[in-house]
Amino acid sequence: MTSIRTPLSSTALISPLIALAAGELLHVALSSVRVTFSGVLPVWLSFTIGVLDSSVVAALVLLVAWLVVQFSRSKDAPDVEQFARWLRWCTVACIAVLAFPSFRVDGIAWVIVENVVVGVLIAGSAWAAFVLLRVVRSYRTARTAVVLRSLGLVMLATIPLRLLEEYVAPGSLEVVYVFQGMVVCVLVVLLARRRRWLNDYTRAHRWGIVWWCCCVAILSIIVATQLFDSSSMQSSTLRQWLIGTELLVGYVYLALATYTSVALATVVSSGSSAARKTFEFDAITFFNRVVSEHAQPQQLYDTTVSLAVALTDATSAVLILHESEQWEIVATAGLDIQRAAALELHAAWGGTMPDEPVVVPYLQEDEHFYRIARSVESYAQSLMFIPLREGSVCYGGLVVVSNVPFAFEQSDVSSLAAFAPAVTIALANQKLLYTAIERERLHRELMLGKEIQQKLLPTAIPPLNGWDVAGWSEPAMEVGGDYFDYFVLGDGTACVVVADVSGKGISAAFYMAKLKGICLALAPLCRSVQDFVLRIHRVLDGGVLEPRVYITLVAVGIAPAGSIHVMRAGHPPPLGVTTDGQVQVIAPSGIALGMVETERFAMLTQLQILEYQQLSTLILFSDGLLEIGLPHANELGLEGIQRIVQRVHANNCTAEQLMHNIRANLDAMYGATSYHDDMTMVIMKRPTTQD
Amino acid sequence: MQNEFSAQVKTAHDGRVTVVELDGYLDAYTAPEFDTLLEQLFTSGQVRVVVDCGSLEYISSAGLGVFMGHIEQFRSSGGDIVLCALSPRISAIVEMLGFPHIFRIFPERSVALAVFDRQGTTH
Numbered sequence: 001m002t003s004i005r006t007p008l009s010s011t012a013l014i015s016p017l018i019a020l021a022a023g024e025l026l027h028v029a030l031s032s033v034r035v036t037f038s039g040v041l042p043v044w045l046s047f048t049i050g051v052l053d054s055s056v057v058a059a060l061v062l063l064v065a066w067l068v069v070q071f072s073r074s075k076d077a078p079d080v081e082q083f084a085r086w087l088r089w090c091t092v093a094c095i096a097v098l099a100f101p102s103f104r105v106d107g108i109a110w111v112i113v114e115n116v117v118v119g120v121l122i123a124g125s126a127w128a129a130f131v132l133l134r135v136v137r138s139y140r141t142a143r144t145a146v147v148l149r150s151l152g153l154v155m156l157a158t159i160p161l162r163l164l165e166e167y168v169a170p171g172s173l174e175v176v177y178v179f180q181g182m183v184v185c186v187l188v189v190l191l192a193r194r195r196r197w198l199n200d201y202t203r204a205h206r207w208g209i210v211w212w213c214c215c216v217a218i219l220s221i222i223v224a225t226q227l228f229d230s231s232s233m234q235s236s237t238l239r240q241w242l243i244g245t246e247l248l249v250g251y252v253y254l255a256l257a258t259y260t261s262v263a264l265a266t267v268v269s270s271g272s273s274a275a276r277k278t279f280e281f282d283a284i285t286f287f288n289r290v291v292s293e294h295a296q297p298q299q300l301y302d303t304t305v306s307l308a309v310a311l312t313d314a315t316s317a318v319l320i321l322h323e324s325e326q327w328e329i330v331a332t333a334g335l336d337i338q339r340a341a342a343l344e345l346h347a348a349w350g351g352t353m354p355d356e357p358v359v360v361p362y363l364q365e366d367e368h369f370y371r372i373a374r375s376v377e378s379y380a381q382s383l384m385f386i387p388l389r390e391g392s393v394c395y396g397g398l399v400v401v402s403n404v405p406f407a408f409e410q411s412d413v414s415s416l417a418a419f420a421p422a423v424t425i426a427l428a429n430q431k432l433l434y435t436a437i438e439r440e441r442l443h444r445e446l447m448l449g450k451e452i453q454q455k456l457l458p459t460a461i462p463p464l465n466g467w468d469v470a471g472w473s474e475p476a477m478e479v480g481g482d483y484f485d486y487f488v489l490g491d492g493t494a495c496v497v498v499a500d501v502s503g504k505g506i507s508a509a510f511y512m513a514k515l516k517g518i519c520l521a522l523a524p525l526c527r528s529v530q531d532f533v534l535r536i537h538r539v540l541d542g543g544v545l546e547p548r549v550y551i552t553l554v555a556v557g558i559a560p561a562g563s564i565h566v567m568r569a570g571h572p573p574p575l576g577v578t579t580d581g582q583v584q585v586i587a588p589s590g591i592a593l594g595m596v597e598t599e600r601f602a603m604l605t606q607l608q609i610l611e612y613q614q615l616s617t618l619i620l621f622s623d624g625l626l627e628i629g630l631p632h633a634n635e636l637g638l639e640g641i642q643r644i645v646q647r648v649h650a651n652n653c654t655a656e657q658l659m660h661n662i663r664a665n666l667d668a669m670y671g672a673t674s675y676h677d678d679m680t681m682v683i684m685k686r687p688t689t690q691d
Numbered sequence: 692m693q694n695e696f697s698a699q700v701k702t703a704h705d706g707r708v709t710v711v712e713l714d715g716y717l718d719a720y721t722a723p724e725f726d727t728l729l730e731q732l733f734t735s736g737q738v739r740v741v742v743d744c745g746s747l748e749y750i751s752s753a754g755l756g757v758f759m760g761h762i763e764q765f766r767s768s769g770g771d772i773v774l775c776a777l778s779p780r781i782s783a784i785v786e787m788l789g790f791p792h793i794f795r796i797f798p799e800r801s802v803a804l805a806v807f808d809r810q811g812t813t814h
Binding site: 500501502503504505546547548549550552569570571572573589590591592594595596600604623635677 | 719722726751752753755756757759760761763780784787788789792793
């Protein structure tokens with residue numbers, strides 16, 4: 001037997017037999033006392049014993065009926081093999097005694113034997129009733145349930161007909177026998193359909209069950225034919241009534257129907273187990289083929305639910321994905337998404353997906369689902385859940401639903417559990433694939449952003465009031481916050497700007513784009529470099545920048561008259577190369593844009609005017625250039641840049657050539673591949689003709 | 692590339708002043724950690740803060756932006772953020788930006804702590 005949790009132990013199953021045996025022994029004892037001392041006992045005592053005898057037996061029979069009903073409500077398969085072992089030899093012994101009349105003995109011994117036989121039979125009938133109730137219960141809402149109930153009523157109706165036939169018109173109602181036989185056949189077929197739990201037993205156990213069922217059926221027939229004529233039987237009132245009203249005939253039919261159907265289902269389930277295993281294998285193979293053909297996610301999800309339905313004979317299935325504490329129904333089969341959502345699985349399990357398979361045999365009786373059971377009754381009465389987990393990662397869960405109660409047994413759990421790993425691996429692969437695709441898409445978007453940002457920078461700068469200008473900018477990531485540009489101000493001053501937005505990446509890039517827009521809008525309105533920078537600050541101070549964002553900027557203006565105006569707002573100071581080759585740091589005081597209000601900014605940020613005749617070259621750069629070498633080596637620093645410029649500068653080279661020489665030096669020193677920060681450099685070179 | 696960074700929170704002056712010791716690299720990757728720390732200090736009412744940069748090896752514009760993002764908040768609550776023990780490199784960076792116009796910066800922690808003794812939070 002496969003491992004199965006069963007509260008229905010053999011002791012529990014045997015309890016009706018124990019109760020009846022005790023009742024029969026008590027009955028025999030009381031009857032013997034009454035018969036033996038019939039002339040001695042006072043009438044009232046004899047009467048009391050008789051009442052007590054009948055009451056005890058009646059109470060015990062009621063107890064048996066109650067036990068049977070309780071067992072039939074069990075959610076798991078009964079431990080039928082153990083039960084069969086208990087009753088097997090009792091039944092065989094009873095058949096032997098009844099089949100060979102020569103075994104008969106007279107007197108009280110035979111009374112005891114007969115009582116034991118009837119006890120075994122009633123225990124067997126309890127078992128038959130248990131199986132019958134369990135099966136009828138599984139048909140509760142289906143059309144078959146109506147058929148079963150109708151058959152039950154018809155069987156009851158035939159009892160008075162048979163009594164009539166027996167006592168009023170013997171031989172006139174033979175059609176009733178034929179009809180009852182037909183009803184038994186129908187019962188056998190209907191009952192045999194719902195024996196999925198038999199798949200939980202091994203082949204040897206199943207054949208044990210068949211063997212016992214046949215014994216009980218034979219015993220039933222023998223008892224029905226022999227005990228009618230038995231006059232020696234010292235019967236209790238209840239049993240006399242049982243035999244007298246032909247209920248025993250009904251019992252024989254019941255036993256025949258039940259045990260024959262169990263035997264039939266057992267034989268069928270042997271074959272169906274093999275077929276089921278083959279189907280499981282085929283389903284997993286088919287699923288793997290779908291996955292290997294690079295199915296789209298939805299195709300994968302749809303295939304999963306379709307196969308889940310086929311594997312478990314469910315009426316519908318739902319696939320739920322679990323991500324970031326969210327449950328999302330991604331596919332359904334046999335019901336629409338609204339109906340799947342109405343099951344309220346998330347609420348039923350308190351938002352936590354179960355770690356282990358869960359079978360809910362009957363929604364109306366489940367503590368988590370009884371509230372919604374009525375509203376979903378038409379399509380969901382039982383369900384089964386299998387988690388889709390790989391290690392500690394939960395990808396989701398697969399839910400199969402049936403419109404009848406008790407539709408799922410252990411074998412269904414096993415089937416779906418065998419299928420689940422393939423689904424989990426497919427989902428994991430799908431997730432990896434789509435993460436890679438998403439990463440690639442983001443990379444493409446960032447590269448597009450880089451391309452757009454590069455277009456915000458001037459590609460070629462024309463001579464500005466006679467000066468030769470070259471610029472270069474390289475973000476550390478795909479996009480950055482460095483910016484350089486040139487503008488012609490309202491007074492004709494050619495102004496070169498290098499700026500750096502604090503931070504890196506996309507947010508810095510957006511501010512850089514904003515800054516360009518502000519500069520373009522303001523430039524024609526400004527009458528000087530100082531005016532330009534102050535106006536830029538005023539705009540930024542008006543809520544453009546977040547509190548933690550600031551912009552450093554250096555602006556160099558070449559007035560039409562030739563003077564050079566420098567404003568530095570917290571930016572690394574530019575370098576100036578004098579006509580005699582000396583490299584100087586040009587560092588007017590200043591504070592970054594966006595740090596203080598405009599009045600204070602105007603006070604702190606000074607304008608420096610340079611002598612035109614003394615300078616041949618101006619080099620503007622961002623702090624990325626200062627920090628080349630970090631974090632693994634010493635940074636270049638301002639002195640390092642000064643040394644490089646000193647080394648490569650030549651009066652007769654162009655701005656572009658000087659830029660190339662400086663970058664070649666940097667590449668030789670630090671390598672060209674990885675920059676720590678965004679880097680920008682602009683070189684302004686006075687034309688040699690004006691030296 | 693993720694660089695090492697840590698921020699140790701200590702108290703001084705019987706808990707009236709909070710000292711934050713920064714260590715390592717305060718850059719775009721580690722700035723959010725420091726930002727969260729300052730936010731927590733502000734939320735818990737610890738608005739008199741001395742940031743000791745003695746072990747700070749590097750600070751980027753994103754790191755400096757964290758100071759900018761919180762200074763007004765702390766001052767409007769009667770506190771301040773005071774910097775101390777800056778290395779020459781970091782000192783050069785903050786001076787270039789114009790930080791000394793906004794923040795009080797002291798060479799030693801004891802001097803920075805004394806600021807809160809002397810004049811409370813007046814800036």
